Amino acid sequence: MRAMAIDAATRRLVPVRRPVPVPGPREVLLRVRACGVCRTDLHIIDGELPRREPSAVPGHEVVGEVVGLGPQARR
Known part of the structure; x- marks a missing residue:
């Protein structure tokens, strides 16, 4: 996945690639x-x-679509 991360050395936002996370149980x-x-x-x-x-x-105010469910996610 693509994201903007805080660079530890410069304290600026930089584009990064991270693995797509796997949703946990719920x-x-x-x-x-x-x-x-x-x-x-x-x-x-x-x-x-x-x-x-x-x-x-950073960033926790998101708009998105659900594309995966953990094994106990029901709604």
């Missing part, structure tokens, strides 16, 4: 069509808040 897999970056994401990019991982992919 999860769904989304094909993201649009993603917003909120102010909290910008604080992380600017170094004002700590990152949980070195090359974090």
Whole structure:
């Protein structure tokens, strides 16, 4: 999958390729069509808040379509 990640050295957003994740038991897999970056994401990019991982992919405000289900995902 394609994503924009925070480069650990430059603290800029850079395009990256990551493996397509496999949904867990009660999860769904989304094909993201649009993603917003909120102010909290910008604080992380600017170094004002700590990152949980070195090359974090910001953006949790997404619009997408369900393309996969975990084995216990029902709705």
